[in-house]
Amino acid sequence: MSDKKIVVINPGSTSTKVSYFVNDEELFKENIFHETSELAQYNRIVDQYDYRLGIILDFLMSKGVDLADVDAAVGRGGMLPPVEAGAYFVNEEMIDWLSNRADIEHASNLGALLADGVRKLAKPDAISMVYDPITVDQFQDLARVSGLKGVKRRSVGHMLNMRSVAMQTAEKLEKNYEDLNLIVVHLGSGFSISAHENGRMIDLVLDDEGSFSVERSGGLSLKELVPMCYKLSEAEVTRLTRKHGGLISYLDTNSGIEVEKRIKEGDEEAALIFEAMAYQIAKGIGQLATVLRGNVDGIVLTGGLSYSNMLTDWVTERVSFLGPVILSPGENEMFALAMGAKRVLEGTEEGHTFGK
Ligand SMILES: Nc1ncnc2c1ncn2[C@@H]1O[C@H](COP(=O)(O)OP(=O)(O)OP(=O)(O)O)[C@@H](O)[C@H]1O
Numbered sequence: 066m067s068d069k070k071i072v073v074i075n076p077g078s079t080s081t082k083v084s085y086f087v088n089d090e091e092l093f094k095e096n097i098f099h100e101t102s103e104l105a106q107y108n109r110i111v112d113q114y115d116y117r118l119g120i121i122l123d124f125l126m127s128k129g130v131d132l133a134d135v136d137a138a139v140g141r142g143g144m145l146p147p148v149e150a151g152a153y154f155v156n157e158e159m160i161d162w163l164s165n166r167a168d169i170e171h172a173s174n175l176g177a178l179l180a181d182g183v184r185k186l187a188k189p190d191a192i193s194m195v196y197d198p199i200t201v202d203q204f205q206d207l208a209r210v211s212g213l214k215g216v217k218r219r220s221v222g223h224m225l226n227m228r229s230v231a232m233q234t235a236e237k238l239e240k241n242y243e244d245l246n247l248i249v250v251h252l253g254s255g256f257s258i259s260a261h262e263n264g265r266m267i268d269l270v271l272d273d274e275g276s277f278s279v280e281r282s283g284g285l286s287l288k289e290l291v292p293m294c295y296k297l298s299e300a301e302v303t304r305l306t307r308k309h310g311g312l313i314s315y316l317d318t319n320s321g322i323e324v325e326k327r328i329k330e331g332d333e334e335a336a337l338i339f340e341a342m343a344y345q346i347a348k349g350i351g352q353l354a355t356v357l358r359g360n361v362d363g364i365v366l367t368g369g370l371s372y373s374n375m376l377t378d379w380v381t382e383r384v385s386f387l388g389p390v391i392l393s394p395g396e397n398e399m400f401a402l403a404m405g406a407k408r409v410l411e412g413t414e415e416g417h418t419f420g421k
């Protein structure tokens with residue numbers, strides 16, 4: 066079988082990660098940072114398309130990649146309507162949805178567009194696709210009921226990393242993912258806490274319901290929040306709760322490393338807030354343990370903050386009675402995207418058509 070050459074693109078709020086794979090091997094990877102002043106010129110995330118594509122193409126060329134050899138470009142999937150897990154080919158409907166109809170501004174909305182931009186310069190039969198978008202929806206019906214008719218509970222989260230880490234964990238445990246019940250917790254700048262029952266994510270503690278994270282406020286008392294909404298604009302409330310909430314709002318830093326340093330130097334406020342974060346994460350895990358009726362084969366902590374032993378020890382101390390806690394720090398997104406594309410190219414996994 067011929068080599069499969071795959072460009073992987075993962076847009077974040079302040080940077081774009083780009084990798085180049087030949088088969089299973091990541092030949093290089095770069096996290097390209099964007100100046101805040103540069104991004105500030107654009108009203109919407111999708112308006113950054115030309116700017117980010119130009120940087121990606123320059124970078125690939127600087128590494129000697131001949132785009133005419135590329136078989137697939139795969140991007141992180143954004144704020145689509147609810148979708149199945151797995152691969153979706155980029156098509157006009159998907160581009161239209163992400164450009165005009167996505168109702169949450171998220172950097173991943175650019176993933177499909179940028180992958181398609183690379184595909185246009187690749188082999189004539191090259192494909193562009195996304196894999197495990199943030200809107201993969203495997204909720205059980207009970208999980209869809211919110212508590213107020215007309216207010217939805219939508220399945221949105223770090224699905225790509227959580228599903229990939231769940232499958233890796235199953236491999237380590239020498240079990241099939243489909244035979245396990247796992248609680249997988251992604252601790253990045255935003256958090257997602259997910260219940261996996263026999264290979265399906267049947268419920269989540271959403272990032273605006275449960276624990277505060279590095280940037281997000283998590284769930285807030287409506288009695289406190291509603292009056293605030295009448296004093297501030299929608300954009301300001303959204304900024305405060307989604308970009309400037311959580312750890313940043315209390316400690317004015319988005320760095321877990323910096324917070325640990327302050328705590329070790331005796332900063333009691335930092336210690337209280339960081340432990341409160343662990344406490345709220347543990348409460349979320351507890352909620353999902355009830356979703357799984359207590360049948361928990363493992364609790365997996367992943368994402369950048371799982372490198373913090375201080376945080377993971379506090380969480381573990383509160384949840385280990387539910388099941389073994391397994392650390393899988395960092396994220397696996399670039400590899401998961403590349404392997405999804407490789408399986409589609411090799412025909413061992415079928416891609417879905419968006420909009421069908
Ligand atoms: N060794 C470490 N110790 C403590 N915290 C760490 C460590 N390494 C990374 N972090 C923290 O992890 C957080 C970022 O995690 P991550 O890189 O997974 O998030 P992201 O990719 O920016 O966002 P998201 O995962 O939500 O898309 C930051 O607060 C960072 O300081």
Ligand SMILES: CCCC(=O)O
Binds near residue numbers: 222255
């Ligand atoms: C991945 C979608 C949710 C988030 O960014 O926190």
